[in-house]
Amino acid sequence: MEILIIRSNYIEVKKISLILILFFSCSALFAQSNSPFFDLNADTTIRWAGGVFANYDVGSNAITNSFINKFYSGQFIDSTQKSRVRNKLNNNNRLGGDVNGGIFYLQKLDSSAHHKNVSWFVSAKSRQHLNMAFSRDLFNVAFYGNDGYKGQTADFSGFNMSLVQYQQFQAGLCSDRFGVGLSVYNGQQFMMLQAKTATMYTSTFGDYIDFKTSYNMITSDQAHTNPGAMNGIGTGLDFYARMPLQLENGQKGDLFIQLADFGFIHWNAQTNHYKNDTTFHFDGFVVKNAFQLADSSVHYSAKNVINAKPYQQTSYASYLPATLDIKFVPSGIKYQFVIGVRYRFVSDYNPYGYGQFRYHFGKRYTLIAEVGYGGYANFQSGLTLQAKFNNGLSIHLGTNNILGYLIPDYTCGQGAFISLSKIFR
Amino acid sequence: MVRRTALSYVLVLALLLTISSCRRGGPSWDTDISSPIFKTSFGIDNLITDSLLVKNPDSTLTLTYKSNLYNFSLDSLIKIPDTTIKNTYVLPLPSYLFNCGQAITPAYPGNTTQTSYPLNGVGLKTSILHSGMMGVDIINKVRKKIKIQYQIPSATLNGVPFNTETWVDGRTGNVPGHTHVDYDLSGYTIDMTGPNHNSINTVLTTINAWIDPTCSDTVYVTNNDPLVISTNFKQMVPEYAKGYFGQTVQNVGPSENNFPLFSKISSGSLLLQSVQLEFHVENGIGADARVIIPDIYSRNSRTGSTIHLTAPIINNPINLNRATETFSIPPEVPSVYSVTLNNTNSNIRNLVQNLPDKIGYKMGIYPNPMGNVSGFNDFIYYGYGIKAGLDLTIPLSLVANNLTLADTVPVNFDQSASNIERLHHCLLTLYASNGFPFTANIQLYTLDKNNTVTDSLIGTSNLIDQAPLDANLKAIDQRQTILEIPVGASKINDLVHAKKILIIARFNTGAKPNYIKIYNDYRIDFRLSGDFNYTIKLH
Numbered sequence: 001m002e003i004l005i006i007r008s009n010y011i012e013v014k015k016i017s018l019i020l021i022l023f024f025s026c027s028a029l030f031a032q033s034n035s036p037f038f039d040l041n042a043d044t045t046i047r048w049a050g051g052v053f054a055n056y057d058v059g060s061n062a063i064t065n066s067f068i069n070k071f072y073s074g075q076f077i078d079s080t081q082k083s084r085v086r087n088k089l090n091n092n093n094r095l096g097g098d099v100n101g102g103i104f105y106l107q108k109l110d111s112s113a114h115h116k117n118v119s120w121f122v123s124a125k126s127r128q129h130l131n132m133a134f135s136r137d138l139f140n141v142a143f144y145g146n147d148g149y150k151g152q153t154a155d156f157s158g159f160n161m162s163l164v165q166y167q168q169f170q171a172g173l174c175s176d177r178f179g180v181g182l183s184v185y186n187g188q189q190f191m192m193l194q195a196k197t198a199t200m201y202t203s204t205f206g207d208y209i210d211f212k213t214s215y216n217m218i219t220s221d222q223a224h225t226n227p228g229a230m231n232g233i234g235t236g237l238d239f240y241a242r243m244p245l246q247l248e249n250g251q252k253g254d255l256f257i258q259l260a261d262f263g264f265i266h267w268n269a270q271t272n273h274y275k276n277d278t279t280f281h282f283d284g285f286v287v288k289n290a291f292q293l294a295d296s297s298v299h300y301s302a303k304n305v306i307n308a309k310p311y312q313q314t315s316y317a318s319y320l321p322a323t324l325d326i327k328f329v330p331s332g333i334k335y336q337f338v339i340g341v342r343y344r345f346v347s348d349y350n351p352y353g354y355g356q357f358r359y360h361f362g363k364r365y366t367l368i369a370e371v372g373y374g375g376y377a378n379f380q381s382g383l384t385l386q387a388k389f390n391n392g393l394s395i396h397l398g399t400n401n402i403l404g405y406l407i408p409d410y411t412c413g414q415g416a417f418i419s420l421s422k423i424f425r
Numbered sequence: 426m427v428r429r430t431a432l433s434y435v436l437v438l439a440l441l442l443t444i445s446s447c448r449r450g451g452p453s454w455d456t457d458i459s460s461p462i463f464k465t466s467f468g469i470d471n472l473i474t475d476s477l478l479v480k481n482p483d484s485t486l487t488l489t490y491k492s493n494l495y496n497f498s499l500d501s502l503i504k505i506p507d508t509t510i511k512n513t514y515v516l517p518l519p520s521y522l523f524n525c526g527q528a529i530t531p532a533y534p535g536n537t538t539q540t541s542y543p544l545n546g547v548g549l550k551t552s553i554l555h556s557g558m559m560g561v562d563i564i565n566k567v568r569k570k571i572k573i574q575y576q577i578p579s580a581t582l583n584g585v586p587f588n589t590e591t592w593v594d595g596r597t598g599n600v601p602g603h604t605h606v607d608y609d610l611s612g613y614t615i616d617m618t619g620p621n622h623n624s625i626n627t628v629l630t631t632i633n634a635w636i637d638p639t640c641s642d643t644v645y646v647t648n649n650d651p652l653v654i655s656t657n658f659k660q661m662v663p664e665y666a667k668g669y670f671g672q673t674v675q676n677v678g679p680s681e682n683n684f685p686l687f688s689k690i691s692s693g694s695l696l697l698q699s700v701q702l703e704f705h706v707e708n709g710i711g712a713d714a715r716v717i718i719p720d721i722y723s724r725n726s727r728t729g730s731t732i733h734l735t736a737p738i739i740n741n742p743i744n745l746n747r748a749t750e751t752f753s754i755p756p757e758v759p760s761v762y763s764v765t766l767n768n769t770n771s772n773i774r775n776l777v778q779n780l781p782d783k784i785g786y787k788m789g790i791y792p793n794p795m796g797n798v799s800g801f802n803d804f805i806y807y808g809y810g811i812k813a814g815l816d817l818t819i820p821l822s823l824v825a826n827n828l829t830l831a832d833t834v835p836v837n838f839d840q841s842a843s844n845i846e847r848l849h850h851c852l853l854t855l856y857a858s859n860g861f862p863f864t865a866n867i868q869l870y871t872l873d874k875n876n877t878v879t880d881s882l883i884g885t886s887n888l889i890d891q892a893p894l895d896a897n898l899k900a901i902d903q904r905q906t907i908l909e910i911p912v913g914a915s916k917i918n919d920l921v922h923a924k925k926i927l928i929i930a931r932f933n934t935g936a937k938p939n940y941i942k943i944y945n946d947y948r949i950d951f952r953l954s955g956d957f958n959y960t961i962k963l964h
Contacts, residue, residue, distance in 0.1 A: 145457040
């Protein structure tokens with residue numbers, strides 16, 4: 001029985017280590033929430049267009065960018081960096097991100113069917129989403145140790161973490177008013193850990209530790225995690241709408257509503273499920289005879305596991321973190337003030353409100369400055385440059401959080417995006 | 426233009442790859458971890474080895490220790506020497522023409538050999554062999570194959586005399602025929618009384634030889650064509666022997682036996698309130714015997730101290746009656762002589778307080794001090810003999826003066842383990858709850874491969890308080906002592922490279938000079954926890 005307990009916890013420790021790595025190593029967020037297809041379709045002179053794009057974004061209410069960078073790049077995290085994070089921690093904290101990349105192609109129907117404002121499009125993308133919620137105590141114990149919790153209970157309850165990695169193949173139609181895209185997903189990897197309750201008590205003298213947790217963990221087939229691994233299949237919908245709007249003050253513009261990644265992935269029967277309701281008391285290894293250590297007289301003294309359902313394999317369906325983005329883009333030739341709100345479902349993402357100032361330098365260049373609050377990283381400030389060249393080449397380059405690069409020790413979000421497209425008229 | 430566009434695409438793809446693959450191994454950070462390490466509990470049974478503790482009705486403990494002093498066994502009394510019998514058969518005529526199947530050895534009694542074994546004053550009538558081999562080596566110079574019949578009429582197994590046949594090839598040119606055969610005689614009963622049943626130590630063997638009955642023609646045998654048969658009896662050990670075992674004195678010693686009872690004590694002194702020794706001699710031989718013990722002593726090779734026993738058994742003859750044969754299982758009932766030595770009739774307490782690691786002795790064993798009174802009916806069985814032993818009884822009522830126990834524990838830390846290197850320093854805290862009525866100074870030393878001390882792990886404040894005592898000097902509770910042990914980088918290094926840990930514990934009883942009784946429920950509990958400054962590194 002003791003051996004089983006040790007083995008069980010060993011597995012859990014490994015998984016927790018993996019989670020901690022994923023905690024910071026995977027990043028992302030949707031950098032540029034607009035569908036490129038809307039913008040491309042709006043250009044009536046385009047016959048077809050194609051391009052590539054990539055973005056990453058990561059944000060937290062407490063984990064600083066320098067901390068994330070050190071963690072991700074495998075460097076030593078010193079006490080100053082830990083202290084900056086600790087000062088920002090709330091009782092409940094969040095961290096999330098995305099990494100995306102892919103290719104797309106759009107073609108106007110009028111080139112073949114004479115529908116002037118309608119395009120069809122296809123895209124192939126590699127996607128990763130990470131979402132995590134954690135307590136102050138979890139960070140403190142993980143990065144400072146439990147020495148500061150002698151005589152106290154560290155509360156990790158409410159911890160949850162999910163990571164999904166998949167490939168998306170999308171096809172759809174869009175007009176100047178509406179767009180819809182249907183996607184098929186290949187599920188590469190999935191991991192979810194939810195600890196409804198988790199506490200650790202370290203005795204005043206450090207001579208025993210009590211750990212209690214009730215957790216549920218699901219992982220896709222860990223034997224196949226390479227890119228393109230087919231551990232699940234799913235489907236989803238992207239929806240876009242543009243509605244002309246006139247405000248009470250007479251301001252005209254367009255109201256954009258976008259729902260992206262509204263779908264799910266059904267993970268196959270090799271998906272691992274762990275569920276434990278565990279109490280764990282450790283007061284040291286038992287040495288039956290200190291004069292005979294060589295005679296295998298050391299025994300593990302931890303006890304005990306209750307209501308353990310350590311492992312089973314069965315299929316599982318997970319929802320994707322769908323994103324709803326609503327914004328008002330006023331009409332304007334030289335500049336525009338855009339306001340919007342964004343929310344991500346099935347996550348710990350807070351509603352994100354933002355404002356954009358778009359300034360057009362002629363027809364070729366546009367500079368977008370954005371400030372917002374909410375999401376994973378609270379305050380954010382972005383800067384984007386769009387450039388269109390005569391040869392049909394178009395570049396979007398920017399960041400959703402420029403301060404993350406300028407003052408990484410004090411900011412908690414970072415992200416960059418780039419897209420390169422070629423337009424044929 | 427096309428090249429620029431392609432370059433732009435490559436840049437974007439490179440960014441993708443960079444984002445997804447720029448990790449270089451795991452991050453690391455320092456933490457302060459507080460954790461229990463181990464717990465253990467000692468009773469008196471963990472401190473005393475090779476012993477049997479007896480719980481008395483009042484829960485005090487008595488230590489009993491049994492030790493064999495000397496075993497005088499059958500093979501010490503009866504030693505049958507390896508013996509070779511050589512029979513050479515030479516034609517008494519210059520030559521003779523033998524027919525096929527014709528005997529070339531003489532008829533009885535010429536074909537029978539009596540062998541008398543010299544047994545050093547022992548006269549055996551009967552013996553059952555526990556083990557023994559007979560090797561027969563035959564050299565044949567006759568130019569014909571010869572059939573050999575070998576018999577031991579006095580050796581029977583289940584009532585059937587030993588009888589075997591073998592062949593030896595004839596001479597070819599100048600090369601004689603030769604064969605060698607071994608026979609196992611284990612279990613044979615040997616009648617050693619000779620052909621007329623009035624001798625001792627005598628074995629009869631009979632050899633008959635014939636020209637091959639199936640040969641094709643006659644053969645001339647000359648007196649230069651002998652048949653030589655050598656019989657070698659070896660490793661003959663009786664399972665049972667009967668006869669007269671003589672009066673040969675067996676002098677034993679001076680000799681020493683290991684006495685491991687106090688082997689872990691490295692220094693200090695131990696005063697015992699009382700000690701009792703039962704000295705016993707068991708005679709498993711079916712013959713009377715007398716034992717004289719000139720000396721028994723205890724020797725502490727660490728201190729060089731030797732104390733000789735002063736007691737009535739020293740130099741006074743101990744007469745032992747013969748064992749009684751039962752003719753069943755077990756085959757005999759030994760006779761036993763026993764004498765008890767204590768504080769009043771001996772100095773046995775001094776012998777024990779010497780904390781010996783050796784017990785020495787010297788004795789003489791005199792079989793049949795009154796001669797052959799049994800009329801050749803002495804007997805002995807394999808596994809039986811004369812055994813001398815000591816049964817030591819020590820009530821654990823004692824005074825310990827700096828009584829120091831030392832022991833080593835082999836350790837083998839994996840020096841390549843990076844997790845040890847990431848341990849920068851720690852503070853170990855030892856919680857000792859002592860229920861024994863004595864103080865203990867604990868020290869741990871690291872030893873290298875040459876058993877040289879490289880470091881001490883505990884500082885000078887290493888005293889564990891004794892338990893509180895009541896008016897009867899009985900411990901009434903455990904008393905906790907907390908020892909803090911800072912372990913810096915150098916000690917960690919010494920620990921990692923250590924091959925052994927030397928544990929030294931020095932004990933002093935309280936309420937001196939009173940003797941303190943040790944009770945069955947006395948224990949000392951240790952719990953070790955540590956505060957570690959450690960660098961966590963994820964992989």
